Amino acid sequence: MRTRPGILAITLFLLLSVCGRAAGAAPRIVSLVPGTAPGEWTAVISGKEARKPDALAFLVDGKPAAAEVQSAEGETVRLKLRGVPAGAQRLAVALRGKEKDAPLAALGFGPLDSPFADWTVYHVMVEMFADGNPGNDGEITGWKHPNYAGGDLQGILEHAKHLQGLGVNAVWLSPIFAAKTSHGYDVLNYYRIGDAVAVPEDPKASLELFRRLVQDLHGRGIRVVLDIPLNHASKAYDREAGDPGKLKPRATAARQEAEKVWESWGGEYRYWDFSHEPTRRFLKDAALYWLRDEGVDGLRLDYVRGVPHDFWAELYKEVKQAKPGAWLVGEAWMDAGREEANAAEIATYFDRSPSKGMESTPQFDSLFDFPLQMTLTSVFAKGSSATELEDWLQRSEALYGPDALPARFLDNHDMARFMSWTREPDRLAAAVGFLASLSGPIVLFYGTETGLSHGAPQAGFTDAGRIPMPWGKLDQALVGRIQRILELRREHPALTRGGRLPLLADRDALVMAKVVPEETVLVGVNLSGAPRKVALDVAGLLPPGAKPQPLLGDAPAVLSEGGHLEWTLPPRGTWMLSIPGLPKSAAKE
Numbered sequence: 001m002r003t004r005p006g007i008l009a010i011t012l013f014l015l016l017s018v019c020g021r022a023a024g025a026a027p028r029i030v031s032l033v034p035g036t037a038p039g040e041w042t043a044v045i046s047g048k049e050a051r052k053p054d055a056l057a058f059l060v061d062g063k064p065a066a067a068e069v070q071s072a073e074g075e076t077v078r079l080k081l082r083g084v085p086a087g088a089q090r091l092a093v094a095l096r097g098k099e100k101d102a103p104l105a106a107l108g109f110g111p112l113d114s115p116f117a118d119w120t121v122y123h124v125m126v127e128m129f130a131d132g133n134p135g136n137d138g139e140i141t142g143w144k145h146p147n148y149a150g151g152d153l154q155g156i157l158e159h160a161k162h163l164q165g166l167g168v169n170a171v172w173l174s175p176i177f178a179a180k181t182s183h184g185y186d187v188l189n190y191y192r193i194g195d196a197v198a199v200p201e202d203p204k205a206s207l208e209l210f211r212r213l214v215q216d217l218h219g220r221g222i223r224v225v226l227d228i229p230l231n232h233a234s235k236a237y238d239r240e241a242g243d244p245g246k247l248k249p250r251a252t253a254a255r256q257e258a259e260k261v262w263e264s265w266g267g268e269y270r271y272w273d274f275s276h277e278p279t280r281r282f283l284k285d286a287a288l289y290w291l292r293d294e295g296v297d298g299l300r301l302d303y304v305r306g307v308p309h310d311f312w313a314e315l316y317k318e319v320k321q322a323k324p325g326a327w328l329v330g331e332a333w334m335d336a337g338r339e340e341a342n343a344a345e346i347a348t349y350f351d352r353s354p355s356k357g358m359e360s361t362p363q364f365d366s367l368f369d370f371p372l373q374m375t376l377t378s379v380f381a382k383g384s385s386a387t388e389l390e391d392w393l394q395r396s397e398a399l400y401g402p403d404a405l406p407a408r409f410l411d412n413h414d415m416a417r418f419m420s421w422t423r424e425p426d427r428l429a430a431a432v433g434f435l436a437s438l439s440g441p442i443v444l445f446y447g448t449e450t451g452l453s454h455g456a457p458q459a460g461f462t463d464a465g466r467i468p469m470p471w472g473k474l475d476q477a478l479v480g481r482i483q484r485i486l487e488l489r490r491e492h493p494a495l496t497r498g499g500r501l502p503l504l505a506d507r508d509a510l511v512m513a514k515v516v517p518e519e520t521v522l523v524g525v526n527l528s529g530a531p532r533k534v535a536l537d538v539a540g541l542l543p544p545g546a547k548p549q550p551l552l553g554d555a556p557a558v559l560s561e562g563g564h565l566e567w568t569l570p571p572r573g574t575w576m577l578s579i580p581g582l583p584k585s586a587a588k589e
């Protein structure tokens with residue numbers, strides 16, 4: 001959704017960004033590796049809380065784990081955790097006596113079990129992507145983006161091979177329904193493909209074109225995710241053809257501050273009335289139609305903050321009954337808010353607390369991880385410390401809770417592009433490499449593969465990143481690097497669903513292990529412009545005599561008999577090593 005913070009909000013945001021997060025707000029799990037006996041793990045914890053390790057509680061999958069202090073120095077403590085069951089998923093650090101509250105830090109150290117773990121989604125802003133039919137460009141009758149490129153479904157069909165070559169396995173299309181504007185978030189009819197993206201004045205031919213596109217993408221192993229705004233629609237919504245169930249949906253005036261801002265820009269929206277049962281039915285039917293009847297694989301749900309939680313829970317339940325494999329991803333973003341505030345808001349949509357007699361009430365499979373987007377930009381593009389990244393990954397995991405499956409991304413249509421903050425393709429490739437090594441769905445905005453950028457970046461909302469895809473002058477070298485990263489993500493389940501074990505984080509470097517029983521992948525980030533040698537004790541993690549093989553980049557490593565790894569990370573990049581075979585701890589159990 002197009003939201004624009006006021007000048008005051010932007011200023012406030014910048015001020016808060018400069019001040020940063022409260023330093024040392026939470027302890028960090030510096031490293032976690034399996035110990036030498038079954039059920040034993042060695043954890044190093046840092047932060048002011050580590051001065052009093054007895055005040056810390058360690059929870060494994062929600063149950064207390066015994067922790068024995070091995071050594072302590074200043075704000076760092078080394079502990080031995082005992083009785084950790086095989087197959088455990090999640091370690092959380094909490095304050096003793098406050099175990100029921102959200103933990104301070106958490107870590108998914110066991111493999112992720114989710115059908116969406118390996119989704120690599122390519123986000124197409126349809127109007128900007130590819131013009132396959134200049135004959136429909138005149139069909140935009142409302143607001144038109146100054147960069148409007150005539151993009152349409154035919155254009156996507158003609159470039160489907162590019163998506164396949166890049167190695168993504170899903171595509172998210174910005175709204176393709178009948179609308180007046182070029183962005184399409186003002187839907188005129190949920191059941192009709194827009195004239196401007198298909199065949200003017202021929203809904204049947206337009207639907208056939210859409211079906212051809214879905215079939216073509218499916219044939220290439222690419223799933224289709226539609227962007228459907230259910231909070232609002234155009235004031236001129238088609239109450240005849242757009243309401244096949246004759247449910248006579250009702251609308252209200254703008255309710256939330258953001259909606260009032262859109263109104264002030266001249267947005268011509270109606271806001272659906274969620275207190276009216278037939279309106280809810282109408283909206284659920286529209287969403288279900290595309291999943292059930294037209295073979296769509298998922299929905300990206302716009303501006304979920306405008307809609308009551310119980311509607312999302314109802315929709316989720318009906319979607320999963322109709323199509324269990326469908327992915328529901330929501331956008332809950334406060335564009336002027338900091339990481340903590342955004343994460344707390346997002347957590348309310350990950351919340352599955354029982355209600356209405358249901359044992360669990362999920363609302364979405366995923367929410368876009370806006371806070372991590374801010375952190376990734378800060379660390380990879382703007383030069384912040386790598387410790388911020390490790391801290392935030394653990395802090396956000398604690399805030400989101402054990403059921404969360406955040407969709408990670410670097411930028412989208414509502415914010416400055418990553419490359420507007422830096423002009424260095426190496427930094428972009430490093431960020432994509434790291435993103436691709438995180439378990440769970442990831443999303444790449446179209447044009448990322450060619451380093452698409454624009455003028456002065458700004459925090460919060462901007463639509464400056466909506467730029468025509470520069471077909472014909474793609475940066476083939478960068479495309480090749482992104483392809484290679486996505487190829488690794490496809491071929492190595494350790495990246496998409498592996499447990500994550502932090503091993504090192506300092507100003508310029510971050511090293512972690514991604515672990516599945518078949519393979520351990522070591523991921524090393526070097527943010528500096530010089531090579532960086534890291535020395536790691538991985539005795540419990542890697543089998544003796546293992547031969548680490550470079551996976552991404554030429555980053556040589558030597559593993560000694562005693563389990564000491566020396567790894568030289570080339571400058572400015574994300575590098576990977578593969579160590580096949582069972583991790584030592586799993587082999588023993």
Ligand SMILES: [Ca+2]
Binds near residue numbers: 135136150151
């Ligand atoms: Ca066109």
